Amino acid sequence: MDKRWSSFIKNLKKRLKPTTYKVVFGTLELLSADEESITLQVKDKTVKDLILKLHLSTLKEAVKEAFGKELKVELVAREEVEKPKQLELELFKEKEREEEELQSNLNPKYTFENFIVGASNQFAHAAARAVAENPGKAYNPLFIYGGVGLGKTHLMQAIGNYIKSKEPGKKVVYTTTETFMNQLIEALKGDKISSFREKYRNIDVLLIDDIQFIGGKERTQIEFFHTFNALYDAGKQVVLTSDRPPKDIPTLTERLRSRFEWGLIADIQPPDFETRVAILKRKAEVEGIEVSDKVIKLLATIIKSNIRQLEGALIKLKAKATLEGRPITEKLVRELFSGEQPEEKRKRRIREISMKIIKETVGSELGVDVELLDSPVRKKRVAFARQVAMFLAKKVGGYPYTQIAASFNRDDHTTVIHAVRKIEELTEKDESLSSLIEKLELKIREAVERSTEVIHSDVDNYVDNSVDN
C-alpha cells in the first residue's frame, strides 16, 4: 500500500503546479482503500469542494496510474470525520413517516400510440423510441428540447410507460426539476441527504422535465451532477427535457452542460399544417366532439405553434357551443379566435410585460427604484442599473433601440446603443458582472413565464385542465 500511495502522491505532484499541490493536497491523507474505491481525507469542506470542482479528473488519473485501475474516489473533509455526532432519541419517528419510495409519477395517457408524428417531431420521436427499446444503450442521455406545448413531456413519459409495460420491474421515475430541487432542499434541511442520494441512484430510468430551471441553482446542479454520474456509470437511462438547448441554459456549469451533450440532443419544432390537422382530428375523436373538416382546417390555420393550445381551442370551442347551445361552425371559430390571433396576443403580452419585468427585476436585484430608472438621475448606481436594464431590454426583450429609449424617457436612442455596448464590453472583462447578467436574465425569463401563466383567463384554465387530464 505504502508504495502505491507514494507513487500516487508522486503522480499527483507531477500533474499539478507545486503551489496548487501544496495548498489543496498538502494535507491529503489516506483513510481507506480497497479493490473498488479509495477514501481520502482533505483539510476541510472548502478544499473538498475545490477538488470536486477543479481537480477531480486529475485526482482520478493519478489514482488510475498509481493503482493500475480506475477506483471510485471518495473525499471526506476532516471535520466530517472527526466531529462526534449527537444521536437523537427516536421520539418523533412515527410521525415523520418512514422513507417514502420515489413515485414513478408516470401518466398512462402518454403513450407512443397516441403521439402524432409529423415532420416537426419525427426525429425526437425516433430517438425516444430507440431509447425506449434499448434503455441505457441507445442514446444516453436523451435531451429533448422545444417550445411550450409541443409534446416534450408526452414523448418523455411515453418512454417511461413503454419501458414499464415491457419490464414492470424496472424502476422508472418521472420528476420535474422543481420537484427534484424541493426534495433536495428538504433532504438538506432534514439531514437526510444520503437517503436522498440513495433513492435517486437506485433508479433504472430517470426522466427529468424542464431541466432549464436548474440554471443558477448551484447546489442542485452539484447534486444532480453526482446523481447523473452515478446513473450514467451504472448504465442507467437518463432523459431530460428543456425549452432550450443546453448551450442556451444560463448559468449552467460547464461540466453539466457537456454531460447533457454527451448523448443525443433532439429538438421538437412547432407542427406543420398537416400535423396540426391530424392532431385536431384525433383530439376531436378522443373527446367525442363532432366537428367538420372545414372547422378543423380553420383552427389549424389560426393556431400554429402550440399543441396544447390547439387541443385547448377544440375544447374551448365545444364549451362555448354547449353553453350557448350553438353548433360548432366556422363562424363560432372566428368569434372565439377572431381579431388578434392568440399566438400573437401572447407574444405581445410577453413583450409588454418584458419591459416592465426587466425594469422591476433589475431594480430589485440592484436595489434601485424602478422610477429612478426612467428618470434623468445620473448617480453612478442608478446609471449603471439603467444601462443594465437597457442591455437586457435589447438582449432578452429584443426591442428596437428607439422603443427602449422611449420606454426610459430618453429622446436619443444612441444612449441605448452606448449602454448596450458598454455592458457588453464590461461583461467580457468582468466575470462577476457577466454572472450577474446571467442571473438577471434567468430571473426575467422566469418572471415572464410566471406572468404569462397568471394571465390565462378562467376559460383557459378550464381548457388547460381538461387538456392535461
Add this chain to the structure above:
Amino acid sequence: MKIRIGKEKIRDAVKIAASAADKRGAIPILANILLEAEDNLLRLTATNLEIGVSTVVDCTVEEEGKVTVNANKAAKLFSSLTGEEITLEREDGRVIVKSANSRFSLASLPPEEFPEVEVPGSFSVRLPSDEIDKALKKVSYAAGRDEAKYILTGVLLRSFGDRLHAVATDGHRLALYEVFVESEGWSAIIPKKSLSELKRLLREGDEVELVERHNKIYFRSGDTVMWSSLIEGEYPDYTKVIPEGNSKVFTADRDEFLSALKEVSVIFDKEEVRAVIFDLSENSLRLTAKSLEGETSEEAEVVIPVDYSGEPFRIGFNIVHMIESIGSFDGESVSVHMEEPTSPVLITSQEEPQLKNVIMPMKV
C-alpha cells in the same frame, strides 16, 4: 365588605397570593389580589393568566363582599404593620386598612374586573409534597430549550392507573421519575417557568393533591390552590425510547464517577461539541476527552474502577448530558446500561429506583 383578621394570617396569605400576580402590569387588574369575604373566611386570589393562586384564611366577617388591592403594595404593607389584629374595609371604591395605631387608605380597582376563577372541587392524585417536588426537580433539567420543539420545553406530568410520571426530554436525553400512587388518567405539559412558583407552594404543606382540568393543572396544598396553564399538544410517547434489557452494564460509585467526568471536562473551552469517550474493560472505565478547537488539540484521560465484566466496549457521550444526569441522582452508586455504541443508554441507581435517565450516545 368589612373583616377583622389576625395580622400574621393575612400577611402570609397575601405573600402566597402576591407571587402569582402579574408583575409586568400590562393588564392593571392582574397586578391586584382579589379579596372575597364570606362565611368567616377570606379568599385571596391572584393570577397573571399563566399561573394563579387562590388561598383561604379564617377571619371575622362583619360584612360580606369583595375588594381588590395592589399585590405588591399589600405584601409590603402587611409585612411591616405592627399589632395583632387588622380591620379591612371597603369604602367608596378604596380599601381602608386599620391596625392598633395606623390607618391606610389604598386605591382599588372594581372587583368585577377580576377574571373569573374556577377551582375544581375534587382532585384525583394525592401524594407527599416532597415527592412531587423531587420528581419535578429531578427531571426538569432535561427539558428542551429549543422553542422550535415547544412541547419539549415543558415538563410532562402523567397520571395513569397506579402511578404518576414526571418526564422531561430535549430529544437527546430524557429523565423520568416514577411515583406509585392511586390516580386517574390525565396528562399535563407544564411550562418550565411555572415550576419555580410551584415549588414555593410545595413547601407550604406536607401533602399535595393534583388534577388536570380544561388545559390547566391544579395543585392543592392545605388551604391553597395553585394552577398553571399548560403547553397544548401531544407529548411524544417517551416510553418507547426507554431501553429494556441492555446487556452491557457497569456500576460506579456516583461521586467518583461524577468527579471523573468533571475532571475531563476541564479541557473544554467553548466548544460546541463536548464528547467524552468511555472505554470499558474488566472493572475499569477510561474516560477520554479531546478538544477539537483550533489546530492543536488537547486531551484528557481519567481512569476509575467500576463494576464491569464483559468484552471491552467503547461509546461516546455529550459530557454535559452525562454530568447533568449523574449529578441528578442521590444514590451512592449508578449503573449505566448499554447495548450498541449508537443505541439509547439507560442510567439507573439501585438506591433510587424511581429515577430513570436515558441518554443518546454520540457517534465518535
